[in-house]
Amino acid sequence: MIIGVPKEIKNHEYRVGLSPAAVREFKSYDHSVLVEENAGAGIGFSNQDYIDAGAEIIGSASEIFAKAEMIIKVKEPQAEECKMLREGQILYTYLHLAPDPQQTQLLVESGASCIAYETVSDNFGALPLLAPMSEVAGRMSIQAGAHYLEKAQGGNGTLLGGVPGVAPGKVLIIGGGVVGTNAAKMAIGLGADVTILDRSLPRLRQLDDIFSGQLRTVFSTADAIEYYASEADLVIGAVLIPGAAAPKLLTKDHIAKMKPGAVVVDVAIDQGGCFETATPTTHQSPVYVVDDVVHYCVANMPGGVARTSTLALNNATLPFGLAIANKGLKQALLDDKHLLNGLNVHQGKITYQAVYDALKNQLDLEYCAAETALDSIV
Ligand SMILES: NC(=O)C1=CN([C@@H]2O[C@H](COP(=O)(O)OP(=O)(O)OC[C@H]3O[C@@H](n4cnc5c(N)ncnc54)[C@H](O)[C@@H]3O)[C@@H](O)[C@H]2O)C=CC1
Numbered sequence: 042m043i044i045g046v047p048k049e050i051k052n053h054e055y056r057v058g059l060s061p062a063a064v065r066e067f068k069s070y071d072h073s074v075l076v077e078e079n080a081g082a083g084i085g086f087s088n089q090d091y092i093d094a095g096a097e098i099i100g101s102a103s104e105i106f107a108k109a110e111m112i113i114k115v116k117e118p119q120a121e122e123c124k125m126l127r128e129g130q131i132l133y134t135y136l137h138l139a140p141d142p143q144q145t146q147l148l149v150e151s152g153a154s155c156i157a158y159e160t161v162s163d164n165f166g167a168l169p170l171l172a173p174m175s176e177v178a179g180r181m182s183i184q185a186g187a188h189y190l191e192k193a194q195g196g197n198g199t200l201l202g203g204v205p206g207v208a209p210g211k212v213l214i215i216g217g218g219v220v221g222t223n224a225a226k227m228a229i230g231l232g233a234d235v236t237i238l239d240r241s242l243p244r245l246r247q248l249d250d251i252f253s254g255q256l257r258t259v260f261s262t263a264d265a266i267e268y269y270a271s272e273a274d275l276v277i278g279a280v281l282i283p284g285a286a287a288p289k290l291l292t293k294d295h296i297a298k299m300k301p302g303a304v305v306v307d308v309a310i311d312q313g314g315c316f317e318t319a320t321p322t323t324h325q326s327p328v329y330v331v332d333d334v335v336h337y338c339v340a341n342m343p344g345g346v347a348r349t350s351t352l353a354l355n356n357a358t359l360p361f362g363l364a365i366a367n368k369g370l371k372q373a374l375l376d377d378k379h380l381l382n383g384l385n386v387h388q389g390k391i392t393y394q395a396v397y398d399a400l401k402n403q404l405d406l407e408y409c410a411a412e413t414a415l416d417s418i419v
């Protein structure tokens with residue numbers, strides 16, 4: 042198969058769909074890999090590194106999109122990229138369609154088969170291609186929060202760990218999955234006072250076991266969110282309903298009742314955000330203020346530590362990418378129900394129920410179950 046790896050074009054996004062090591066794995070199965078010039082240059086992967094791994098360096102994204110049978114990326118395609126996709130082509134990347142009608146419309150129009158990393162599943166009920174970036178973003182959320190709590194950054198001047206004789210800062214984490222757990226590790230490491238909320242009692246039990254006494258687990262209700270947010274210096278939004286738009290759990294009223302100079306980090310912003318006042322920001326301009334509360338809502342947080350993130354992402358995406366390249370799309374999806382769960386758009390139809398449900402009132406969409414949609418591939 043011909044694999045194409047364009048340079049990412051989202052604001053300050055230096056991750057790359059394939060590392061040189063991953064290119065070498067594709068080459069070992071005799072696939073062709075086309076990598077856009079300087080695609081990895083921002084994180085120390087030179088064109089020569091890619092050539093040494095067996096890739097061909099291509100001068101423009103348009104040539105890559107024209108030649109490749111499968112495009113491997115990191116972030117959701119931007120409008121100009123969507124317009125270069127074609128029927129029969131495979132797109133393998135993060136999509137986050139539920140909050141993004143524009144991208145969804147363009148992918149439907151392209152006719153391409155689009156696999157979303159964030160809805161590929163595993164036998165443990167987890168999301169193995171989202172997990173590595175959630176680990177990164179969860180850890181970063183506390184770093185970012187600690188930074189913006191500084192007075193010069195607009196924060197209330199709290200040091201999360203406190204010092205002997207002064208109480209630590211209070212961190213509230215809403216959602217105790219991968220992002221929430223990694224945020225908790227960092228916050229506990231700094232010595233903060235940590236409360237974590239989740240709707241899942243089994244998950245709260247696991248967190249209680251993992252962190253035995255180092256944090257407070259609380260069942261997530263509107264009351265709990267209101268109470269703990271009003272006390273918090275830093276709130277992390279980390280909920281997910283796979284494929285769906287995030288529920289707005291921290292409302293405008295909650296924000297208005299928070300301490301002036303508190304910081305909120307909505308990691309779930311890529312699924313539309315779980316804070317009512319959240320709107321996506323970029324690494325170039327990460328924060329804004331509502332009701333004296335600093336909001337950090339960067340939709341591609343792992344792009345900030347792009348080298349670590351590229352390596353972590355490639356570890357997870359490689360086996361599925363190889364399966365598609367080696368078997369062809371139809372057989373790879375038929376053989377693996379978890380990869381099939383990644384199919385969000387196929388030949389103009391939406392093939393993931395939660396995406397269809399989120400957008401059916403905004404767009405004229407057709408839904409077709411993923412397994413049925415495959416019948417149209419010969
Ligand atoms: N902004 C960024 O750069 C990045 C964003 N993310 C996003 O972070 C979000 C969280 O991802 P993960 O931790 O991997 O998901 P996860 O599935 O591991 O965890 C989500 C947790 O939310 C809980 N939850 C669901 N509804 C809830 C509610 N009403 N109240 C409290 N908890 C609730 C679930 O029980 C689950 O434990 C996702 O939207 C993901 O796409 C992930 C990586 C990077």
Ligand SMILES: CC(=O)C(=O)O
Binds near residue numbers: 135171174340344
């Ligand atoms: C998951 C995601 O949105 C990211 O890694 O940028």
Ligand SMILES: [Mg+2]
Binds near residue numbers: 296300332
């Ligand atoms: Mg206030």
